Amino acid sequence: MSEATASHEGITGLVDDWAADKQAYHVPWGKAMMWIFLVSDTFIFSCFLVGYLNVRITTTQPWPPQSEIFALSFGGDPIPLILIAIMTFILITSSGTMALAVNFGYRKDKVKTFWLICATAAFGASFVGMQAFEWTKLIVDEGVRPWGNPFGAPQFGSVFFMVTGFHGLHVSAGVIYLMWVALRVKRGYYDDKGFEIVEIAGLYWHFVDLVWVFIFAFFYLL
Amino acid sequence: MASAEGQQHPLGIYYKIWILLFVLSGFSYAVDYLDVQGALRWTLVIIFMFLKAGFIVAIFMHAVWERMALVLTILGPPTVLLILIGFMSIEGSYTEGLRFDYMGHDRNAVALTPAELHGEEGDHGGEEEH
Numbered sequence: 001m002s003e004a005t006a007s008h009e010g011i012t013g014l015v016d017d018w019a020a021d022k023q024a025y026h027v028p029w030g031k032a033m034m035w036i037f038l039v040s041d042t043f044i045f046s047c048f049l050v051g052y053l054n055v056r057i058t059t060t061q062p063w064p065p066q067s068e069i070f071a072l073s074f075g076g077d078p079i080p081l082i083l084i085a086i087m088t089f090i091l092i093t094s095s096g097t098m099a100l101a102v103n104f105g106y107r108k109d110k111v112k113t114f115w116l117i118c119a120t121a122a123f124g125a126s127f128v129g130m131q132a133f134e135w136t137k138l139i140v141d142e143g144v145r146p147w148g149n150p151f152g153a154p155q156f157g158s159v160f161f162m163v164t165g166f167h168g169l170h171v172s173a174g175v176i177y178l179m180w181v182a183l184r185v186k187r188g189y190y191d192d193k194g195f196e197i198v199e200i201a202g203l204y205w206h207f208v209d210l211v212w213v214f215i216f217a218f219f220y221l222l
Numbered sequence: 223m224a225s226a227e228g229q230q231h232p233l234g235i236y237y238k239i240w241i242l243l244f245v246l247s248g249f250s251y252a253v254d255y256l257d258v259q260g261a262l263r264w265t266l267v268i269i270f271m272f273l274k275a276g277f278i279v280a281i282f283m284h285a286v287w288e289r290m291a292l293v294l295t296i297l298g299p300p301t302v303l304l305i306l307i308g309f310m311s312i313e314g315s316y317t318e319g320l321r322f323d324y325m326g327h328d329r330n331a332v333a334l335t336p337a338e339l340h341g342e343e344g345d346h347g348g349e350e351e352h
Contacts, residue, residue: 010290017291025292035296046303050310057314060327067254068335085251092247096240099282106230142336152333196228199284206282210275216247217271221254222264 028196031203038207041170045211048163049218055155064151066220069142070134084220087130088212094123095209098178098202105198110185113198117182120205124175131168135161163215170208177201229284239281246274 008016017024025032056063071078101116138144138160146161148154181201184190190197250270253263280286285293321327 014290014294017289025295026289027292032292035292039296039299042300043303046300046306050303050306053307054310054314057311058317058321060318060321060325060329060331062331062333064333065335067257068337071336081251081254085247088247088251089244092240092243095243095278095282096236099236099240100233103230103233103236106228150334150339151336152331194228199229203283206278209282210278213271213274213278217250217267221250221267 028194028200030200031196034200034203038203041207045163045166045214048159048166049214052159052163052219055153055159059153059155061153063153064149064156069138069144069151070220081220083130083134084216087127087134088216090123090127090130091209091212094120094127095206097123098205102199102202105185105190105195108191108195110188113195114182114186117178117185117198117201121175121178121182124171124178124205124208128168128171128175131164131171135164159219163219167208167211167215170211174205174208177204229287231284231287235281239277243274243277246270246277250274 007013017026067080068078070082070084071080072083073079097116098120101113101120104112104116143150144157144160146158149157178201181197185195185198247270250267253266253270258266279297285296322329
């Protein structure tokens with residue numbers, strides 16, 4: 001891809017890459033476009049999180065205690081935030097399997113790549129399943145609604161459903177995207193084209209994990 | 223480096239970062255589990271968050287191995303968000319102050335917990351033990 005030899009690194013390389021009427025990014029076009037998409041998606045999620053910051057500050061009603069609301073009991077005393085912690089670990093596990101899939105893709109090991117992408121998608125699907133369980137518990141048992149809840153500030157519900165819903169939508173879309181890539185890997189569609197697509201799909205998946213890192217910190221922990 | 227061969231790195235670094243992400247997530251959860259509160263909670267949660275985010279972007283998304291032209295395209299624009307965050311916190315604090323001072327909102331209101339709520343209503347939801 002980078003036939004216009006990208007010789008310099010760092011700042012000199014930056015100046016070189018932008019210094020003339022030529023290709024600025026020495027990566028496959030699909031990867032550059034995925035990055036541009038992810039930057040735009042960053043802004044969407046940031047708008048949600050900054051909106052959350054604003055309503056959290058402006059509301060004069062007390063913010064509901066997340067740690068206790070998202071607690072779950074396995075027979076004994078409720079363990080605070082346990083479901084969210086499990087979801088976090090599942091998403092990190094899926095990020096790891098995806099990183100390995102990218103690596104084996106470039107090694108042209110199609111069988112391992114296929115199964116690792118499948119594992120990633122399966123972890124993603126279980127994440128969405130747990131989220132569905134969490135939503136059900138909150139709506140049916142706790143009576144949380146987008147316009148109000150029994151604990152405190154009504155904005156809690158609207159932020160919760162919007163932010164986690166939009167993230168869950170990304171995970172669901174990612175699962176479908178990954179399955180599609182996995183099937184094409186298995187069928188040998190990329191044998192001649194190269195396996196950059198696995199890395200591009202991986203970028204999307206890691207981004208979904210990245211967004212969850214911020215949601216976990218700001219919405220659930222703080 | 224990033225070239226026709228794509229991003230190929232030894233597997234070991236992925237395993238190390240993977241374990242590190244687990245450990246950092248465990249620390250984040252421990253902050254809540256051990257009920258650390260106040261400024262320390264914010265500091266710890268935000269440090270662990272940025273470390274995790276940094277490792278994901280740098281290693282899993284290969285940003286450290288990309289050329290600077292691409293890295294700045296990715297990381298440059300989002301830094302503008304810091305200004306938005308700053309503005310919205312200042313504006314938010316001002317709005318909150320107005321509501322307390324002029325609209326008679328209660329500064330000492332306390333949120334209810336699920337335990338308190340379900341305790342009042344008696345047995346709720348059958349198998350749920352709150």
